Structures are given as structure tokens and as C-alpha cells.
Amino acid sequence: MDRDFFSLGGLGMNNVVIPEPEPEPSRSNINQADLRRALEEAKLKSGKLLINGRIEHVDEHDLEQLAELGHGSCGTVTKEKYKSLVMAVKTMPTSSDSYLMSRILMDINVICQSFDCPYVVKCYGYFINDNHVKVCMEVMATCLDRLIQRVGPIPEPIIGKMTVSIINALHYLKTRHSIMHRDVKPSNILLDWSGVIKMCDFGIAGRLVASRALSKQAGCPLYMAPERVDPNNLEAYGIRSDVWSFGVTLVELATGQFPFHGKNDMERLIAIMRGDPPRLSVTDGFSPEFCNLVEICLQRNPENRPDYNQILNHPFLQYHMVADTNVEEWFFNVNNQD
Numbered sequence: 352m353d354r355d356f357f358s359l360g361g362l363g364m365n366n367v368v369i370p371e372p373e374p375e376p377s378r379s380n381i382n383q384a385d386l387r388r389a390l391e392e393a394k395l396k397s398g399k400l401l402i403n404g405r406i407e408h409v410d411e412h413d414l415e416q417l418a419e420l421g422h423g424s425c426g427t428v429t430k431e432k433y434k435s436l437v438m439a440v441k442t443m444p445t446s447s448d449s450y451l452m453s454r455i456l457m458d459i460n461v462i463c464q465s466f467d468c469p470y471v472v473k474c475y476g477y478f479i480n481d482n483h484v485k486v487c488m489e490v491m492a493t494c495l496d497r498l499i500q501r502v503g504p505i506p507e508p509i510i511g512k513m514t515v516s517i518i519n520a521l522h523y524l525k526t527r528h529s530i531m532h533r534d535v536k537p538s539n540i541l542l543d544w545s546g547v548i549k550m551c552d553f554g555i556a557g558r559l560v561a562s563r564a565l566s567k568q569a570g571c572p573l574y575m576a577p578e579r580v581d582p583n584n585l586e587a588y589g590i591r592s593d594v595w596s597f598g599v600t601l602v603e604l605a606t607g608q609f610p611f612h613g614k615n616d617m618e619r620l621i622a623i624m625r626g627d628p629p630r631l632s633v634t635d636g637f638s639p640e641f642c643n644l645v646e647i648c649l650q651r652n653p654e655n656r657p658d659y660n661q662i663l664n665h666p667f668l669q670y671h672m673v674a675d676t677n678v679e680e681w682f683f684n685v686n687n688q689d
């Protein structure tokens with residue numbers, strides 16, 4: 352590792368406040384001076400890639416584009432090569448919109464500062480210019496959203512291993528950086544060819560103040576906890592809202608389907624606010640421990656949901672932490688069955 356790397360605070364921005372991404376109607380709350388300072392700070396580290404433990408100064412034009420990997424609401428992800436290193440590069444247009452810019456800077460900052468967490472996708476560095484921001488990450492094989500679209504429900508032992516990684520990532524973000532992810536869903540969980548699971552996409556992560564976050568609307572509404580969807584609830588919310596999104600994700604992985612039904616998103620949101628939370632059943636072949644974990648995470652009252660320490664100590668996690676499950680082999684087999 353480059354000697355100066357840790358003293359520089361990794362590639363993240365440690366000395367500035369990044370205004371929290373707050374979608375409409377609170378856009379005007381974004382502090383423009385903080386945003387400018389964060390952007391200037393980020394530009395100082397633009398073009399520095401951490402490769403094999405050393406920082407290299409790289410010209411983005413030396414990256415060779417190989418293939419498209421996917422796209423989301425903020426930009427496109429492509430497979431690109433620099434010398435012999437193949438990376439996943441997320442390109443997002445630089446925006447005069449403060450909300451979008453704070454989202455981009457938050458994403459960069461969290462991913463760069465989390466370089467010491469094995470459950471967060473690794474970042475090599477980034478490029479920022481007046482037109483776009485390119486974040487260079489390790490290449491993963493797929494996100495879990497695409498995986499279930501292709502293979503359907505995922506076997507419980509594989510979900511067990513995924514659960515251990517997801518909760519460790521969320522616990523790390525909370526305890527080390529005092530942030531909550533706020534967008535936990537299958538498309539933000541990635542799997543590599545050796546069966547390693549990591550979280551990505553920290554654009555709308557929220558800083559926790561006294562264990563609570565304030566901006567309400569950030570995140571994909573369909574995975575949001577009822578207390579975040581409810582327009583009449585103006586209370587701040589805590590990590591237990593991410594625990595709900597994690598519970599919804601578990602049911603989707605186990606059944607292969609998004610668990611709230613309706614003809615459109617509005618009907619699905621009403622089902623989230625008013626309907627019974629989804630459950631798994633032992634009669635469908637799931638273990639009692641798995642059914643119980645889903646049940647306690649999908650409690651309508653956030654105070655009845657467990658925190659990360661309680662989830663890490665839950666019998667389902669305790670079992671799968673040490674279980675001899677070969678995710679790599681399972682993934683190899685599903686890739687080669689058709």
C-alpha cells in the first residue's frame with residue numbers, strides 16, 4: 352500500500368462536509384458552499400488510481416472501453432481496461448443540479464472511504480471533469496436483481512451467505528462511518544465469480560445524527576419501510592428502516608418475486624403502507640430460523656425490528672457465518688446450466 356494512502360485518508364474526502372442528497376421538495380436545503388468545497392476537494396484526487404497498493408496518476412483517455420455492464424438512474428456502468436487491469440467504470444454526467452451532484456459526491460466518498468471493508472465493492476479511484484464523473488470499481492459478475500431475473504428463487508444456503516455479507520456491510524457503514532445506506536435492494540448487491548457478495552451504490556447514503564437520518568424521500572420507494580413511505584410521518588428514521596428494506600430483499604431473493612403486489616407502483620406503495628408485511632413459511636420449505644428472521648425484520652413498527660448486532664447474533668446468521676456453502680460452485684453451475 353502506498354505510504355501516503357492512509358495519511359491522505361484513502362481516496363475519500365475526510366475534511367469536507369458533503370451536503371446530504373435530499374430530493375425534492377428539499378433541494379433548496381443543500382448548502383452550495385459545502386457542495387463547492389466538496390467538489391474542489393474531490394477534484395484534487397481525480398485521476399489517482401490505487402492499483403496493486405500504489406497510487407498511479409492516470410489519464411482517463413488511457414482507459415479502453417470493453418462492454419456495457421448496466422445502467423441506473425444516475426449513469427452507465429461499463430467494463431473498461433487500464434493496462435492489464437479490467438474495471439467496472441460508472442460514468443455519471445456532471446450536473447448543475449445540486450441534488451444530483453451531492454449524490455455523486457456521496458457515492459464517491461462512501462465507496463472510497465470503505466476501502467478497508469471486504470463487503471463493500473472496491474474502488475480504484477475516480478475522474479472528475481466539467482462533463483462527467485467516472486468512478487472506477489472492481490468488476491463483479493452480476494447484481495442480485497439480474498441474478499433472480501435469470502435463475503429465479505435463490506436457494507436458502509446461498510441466501511444465508513449473502514445475508515452475512517449484506518449485514519456486515521451495513522453494520523460496517525453504521526459503526527465506522529455513521530451512515531445508513533438507504534437504498535438496500537437486490538440491484539445494489541453484487542456477486543463476483545468466486546461467490547463474494549458486496550454492496551454498492553452509496554449515492555443516497557445518509558449521515559446519522561444521534562442514530563437518525565432526516566431526509567425522507569431518498570431511495571427506491573418500493574423497498575422503503577412504511578415509516579418512510581408515509582407522507583404524514585415527518586419523524587426522522589434510523590437504521591431499522593434499512594432493516595425493513597433488507598427484509599423485503601430477503602423475501603424477493605427467496606421467492607424470486609417482489610413481495611408487494613399491485614397493478615402499478617402506487618398500488619404497491621399502498622400495500623406497503625396498509626397491507627400485511629410479507630412472510631416466508633416453513634410449509635414452502637424454508638427453515639424456521641429464516642422465516643423468523645424475515646418476520647422480525649418486516650415488523651411494521653420500526654422499534655420492533657432488530658438492529659445489526661441482533662441480526663448478527665440471530666441463529667440464521669450464526670449458522671450461515673460458519674456453514675460450508677460453496678457459493679462459487681453454485682454460481683458456476685447456474686451459469687453453465689443453459
Ligand SMILES: Nc1ncnc2c1ncn2[C@@H]1O[C@H](COP(=O)(O)OP(=O)(O)OP(=O)(O)O)[C@@H](O)[C@H]1O
Nearest residue numbers: 420421422423424428439488489490491494538552
Ligand atoms: N462493480 C460492478 N461490476 C459489475 N457490474 C456492475 C458494477 N456496478 C454496477 N454494475 C451493474 O450496473 C448496473 C447499474 O448500476 P447503478 O449503480 O448505476 O444503478 P442501479 O443500482 O441498478 O439503479 P439505481 O441507480 O436506479 O438505483 C447494476 O444494476 C449492475 O448490474
